Amino acid sequence: MSYEPSYATMRLRDELDQTAVVFHPLEEQYRNLEEQHEAGTLGMWVFLATEVMFFGALFLGLGAYHIHYGPAFEKASEKLNWVIGGLNTIVLLVSSLFMVLAVHYAKAGHRKHLMTFLGLTALLGGMFLVLKGFEYYTDYRDNLIPGWRFDDQEWVKEGLTPEQVPQVKLFLIFYWVMTGLHGVHVTVGIIAVLVLLVLARRGTFTPVYYSPVDVTALYWHFVDTVWIFLLPMLYLLGTHTLADLHIL
Amino acid sequence: MSIAIQPRENYLNTTTGVLSWLLTKDHKRIALLYLITVTVMFFLGGVAITIVRLNLMTPDSGLVSADTYNKLFTMHGVIMVFFFLVPVVPTVLGNFCLPLMIGAKDLAFPRLNLASWYLFVLGAVWALYAMLAGGLDTGWTFYTPYTTSSSHSNVIPALIGIVIVGFSSILTGLNFIVTVHRLRAPGLTWWRLPIFVWTIYATSFIFLLATPTVAMALILEIVERLWGIGIFDPALGGDPLLFQHLFWFYSHPAVYIMILPGMGIVSEVIPCFSRKNLYGYTFVALSSFGIASLSFLVWAHHMFVAGISLYAAMIFSLLSYLVAVPSAIKVFNWTATLYKGSISFEAPMLYALGFVCLFTAGGLTGLFLACLGMDMHVHDTYFVIAHFHFIMVGGMVMAYMSGLHYWWPKITGRMYSEWWSKLSALIIFIGFFLTFLPQFIVGYAGMPRRYNHYPPEFQVWNVMSSAGASILGVGYVLPLCYLILSLWYGKPAGPNPWGATGLEWQTPSPPPTENFATTPVVVRGPYEYHVEKAQNEL
Numbered sequence: 001m002s003y004e005p006s007y008a009t010m011r012l013r014d015e016l017d018q019t020a021v022v023f024h025p026l027e028e029q030y031r032n033l034e035e036q037h038e039a040g041t042l043g044m045w046v047f048l049a050t051e052v053m054f055f056g057a058l059f060l061g062l063g064a065y066h067i068h069y070g071p072a073f074e075k076a077s078e079k080l081n082w083v084i085g086g087l088n089t090i091v092l093l094v095s096s097l098f099m100v101l102a103v104h105y106a107k108a109g110h111r112k113h114l115m116t117f118l119g120l121t122a123l124l125g126g127m128f129l130v131l132k133g134f135e136y137y138t139d140y141r142d143n144l145i146p147g148w149r150f151d152d153q154e155w156v157k158e159g160l161t162p163e164q165v166p167q168v169k170l171f172l173i174f175y176w177v178m179t180g181l182h183g184v185h186v187t188v189g190i191i192a193v194l195v196l197l198v199l200a201r202r203g204t205f206t207p208v209y210y211s212p213v214d215v216t217a218l219y220w221h222f223v224d225t226v227w228i229f230l231l232p233m234l235y236l237l238g239t240h241t242l243a244d245l246h247i248l
Numbered sequence: 249m250s251i252a253i254q255p256r257e258n259y260l261n262t263t264t265g266v267l268s269w270l271l272t273k274d275h276k277r278i279a280l281l282y283l284i285t286v287t288v289m290f291f292l293g294g295v296a297i298t299i300v301r302l303n304l305m306t307p308d309s310g311l312v313s314a315d316t317y318n319k320l321f322t323m324h325g326v327i328m329v330f331f332f333l334v335p336v337v338p339t340v341l342g343n344f345c346l347p348l349m350i351g352a353k354d355l356a357f358p359r360l361n362l363a364s365w366y367l368f369v370l371g372a373v374w375a376l377y378a379m380l381a382g383g384l385d386t387g388w389t390f391y392t393p394y395t396t397s398s399s400h401s402n403v404i405p406a407l408i409g410i411v412i413v414g415f416s417s418i419l420t421g422l423n424f425i426v427t428v429h430r431l432r433a434p435g436l437t438w439w440r441l442p443i444f445v446w447t448i449y450a451t452s453f454i455f456l457l458a459t460p461t462v463a464m465a466l467i468l469e470i471v472e473r474l475w476g477i478g479i480f481d482p483a484l485g486g487d488p489l490l491f492q493h494l495f496w497f498y499s500h501p502a503v504y505i506m507i508l509p510g511m512g513i514v515s516e517v518i519p520c521f522s523r524k525n526l527y528g529y530t531f532v533a534l535s536s537f538g539i540a541s542l543s544f545l546v547w548a549h550h551m552f553v554a555g556i557s558l559y560a561a562m563i564f565s566l567l568s569y570l571v572a573v574p575s576a577i578k579v580f581n582w583t584a585t586l587y588k589g590s591i592s593f594e595a596p597m598l599y600a601l602g603f604v605c606l607f608t609a610g611g612l613t614g615l616f617l618a619c620l621g622m623d624m625h626v627h628d629t630y631f632v633i634a635h636f637h638f639i640m641v642g643g644m645v646m647a648y649m650s651g652l653h654y655w656w657p658k659i660t661g662r663m664y665s666e667w668w669s670k671l672s673a674l675i676i677f678i679g680f681f682l683t684f685l686p687q688f689i690v691g692y693a694g695m696p697r698r699y700n701h702y703p704p705e706f707q708v709w710n711v712m713s714s715a716g717a718s719i720l721g722v723g724y725v726l727p728l729c730y731l732i733l734s735l736w737y738g739k740p741a742g743p744n745p746w747g748a749t750g751l752e753w754q755t756p757s758p759p760p761t762e763n764f765a766t767t768p769v770v771v772r773g774p775y776e777y778h779v780e781k782a783q784n785e786l
Binding site: 027028029030035038039042043046047049050051053054056057058060061064065068069146147148163166167169170173177 | 347352353354355356357358418422423425426429430431456457458459460461463464465467468471474475476477478479484485486487490494762
């Protein structure tokens with residue numbers, strides 16, 4: 001992984017190198033800030049590899065059961081609130097754009113823009129969670145919570161056989177575990193971005209020392225990417241109509 | 249009489265007080281914290297199996313009830329696998345030696361390293377709580393549907409503990425990978441890395457890629473148990489095979505997590521005590537990656553009788569045979585290293601030779617089990633138990649003891665008793681054979697694992713096994729005594745008591761907190777004993 005040169009000129013960089021060291025002393029095991037930055041970036045990539053395997057187990061389970069129980073899974077998916085799911089996709093994608101801009105302005109040493117875009121990223125992350133909360137409420141209202149609010153008869157009336165009802169539950173539990181786990185990741189991301197915002201306000205980040213912004217951005221994009229896989233695998237099975245949503 | 253403490257400042261005496269240890273970021277101190285924790289876990293797991301072996305002295309299970317018996321072997325398995333064998337070498341010797349061996353001041357993320365230890369302790373507390381307050385009777389494999397719907401024991405706290413300890417492993421692996429990539433001393437190219445570093449590096453990849461899967465599988469079991477949704481329970485529409493796939497996708501690579509660092513230790517010790525360059529360095533280094541890669545492709549050989557398709561079973565059988573190739577490469581290269589070497593038999597070398605012998609025996613019986621027809625016959629018998637104990641105890645624990653004895657002078661600055669250490673190596677070797685060789689025989693004759701009673705004709709073998717276990721127990725308590733006593737009574741070791749060539753021996757023992765006074769510059773390979781020998785002869 002090669003180190004990308006920052007946008008600052010060499011002289012400015014030398015000056016900033018001094019200030020950066022004052023703010024964030026170089027940890028003693030590293031020779032210089034660049035090495036520290038590279039280690040942080042590599043560490044995050046490696047961490048994301050384990051995250052892929054973590055979510056991977058769930059995607060594998062969901063995929064395998066979808067092959068076995070296609071009709072029941074499609075029926076269950078039709079009940080999910082695809083409108084909010086779709087909106088949330090847009091929200092997350094835009095937040096990723098803002099995160100990229102935040103990294104750009106951190107590299108350029110533009111503190112005000114950095115703070116703006118970090119704030120917007122966190123805001124959209126929060127918006128995602130609020131929308132998700134509304135969606136969970138509609139799921140609650142529509143009896144989509146196996147083990148708590150779930151009515152076997154409703155599904156039989158929909159045309160499923162009694163044997164298929166446990167399969168619907170299986171789909172829904174994957175829905176809850178996967179979106180729940182993703183929600184936890186978004187929450188962690190928002191907290192990290194807010195910490196960055198506080199640090200940015202204090203003027204911690206410079207074109208030489210901005211590695212926390214870079215590393216957090218990697219994480220943020222990963223969480224975004226997971227959602228891009230969640231949307232089709234959970235929400236887009238079967239045929240979806242607005243009538244299923246009970247919102248009109 | 250104790251020898252006056254050396255006045256030189258080192259990592260042990262630079263700061264004092266309990267907090268200076270509990271909040272330390274020094275990889276060497278964290279290694280010692282791990283050493284204490286895993287040693288406690290080892291002896292707890294040992295106590296559990298002692299009672300099991302006593303119970304098996306008679307065919308009709310005279311000592312404990314069937315319920316207690318189930319809880320005891322589960323406790324042994326869970327503790328030994330998740331809290332001893334998986335973490336022991338990476339976290340203790342890896343943590344201590346890796347930065348020293350690559351000429352670094354510390355790991356890449358020291359705070360993360362300390363956090364990993366706290367996660368380990370937290371996980372251990374959950375699991376111990378589950379096992380001591382009421383017990384856990386599922387076996388260490390947590391198969392469904394028993395674990396999720398039938399068992400009435402403390403399943404959920406135990407699963408939480410194991411998930412937490414999994415994260416500790418992941419973070420340790422992450423730390424090691426970044427350290428090896430970023431913090432090597434000037435001149436330390438990839439092909440000059442000691443094999444121990446190569447194996448820890450390969451192990452870290454397995455930690456990273458395999459552990460999350462089992463964590464997820466266990467979390468899904470928790471969800472299933474809490475809400476009664478059939479994720480894996482066939483009665484509720486789930487598929488128990490899916491759990492087995494996910495579980496063994498971690499747990500088979502996990503056995504290579506356990507053995508690879510041991511192979512690394514032996515690759516350090518054998519060249520040192522034969523005074524020869526490691527034969528076939530490149531092949532030994534790359535075979536670690538061969539093993540790590542193949543480890544991800546063989547998991548279903550645990551499921552030959554579980555109902556996977558015959559075609560899948562054939563493929564997995566074939567792939568399992570392939571693991572023998574890189575393993576054999578290592579054994580042949582160690583043997584070739586010994587050939588015409590100036591061999592001396594200090595304690596680390598005795599343990600290392602014990603490793604090679606027992607690992608080979610365990611590996612060859614592994615081929616029996618990779619064979620589809622043979623595995624159908626001995627599946628879930630004591631033959632399997634004997635096979636993996638040859639690798640895990642005969643291999644891994646031997647290698648760990650070898651490494652501990654090899655680096656003990658570096659860790660503490662003291663030499664232990666030579667006579668006692670050689671004696672204990674011998675006792676462990678003899679005790680081991682007596683414990684596990686009979687299990688091959690009863691296993692082949694058909695004695696299934698995990699039962700608390702058996703036909704009377706198996707008694708003689710079981711008594712032999714239990715007698716061996718008591719010898720083995722003595723062999724494990726002895727090092728605990730003489731290693732601790734060496735802290736007060738041991739002779740000062742000096743920086744390089746073995747005349748070894750590794751970087752870690754070029755700094756004083758015990759090393760200063762910053763490891764090296766000046767960053768070393770590496771100009772040669774890790775095992776150039778022949779160069780040194782030639783220089784001496786001149």
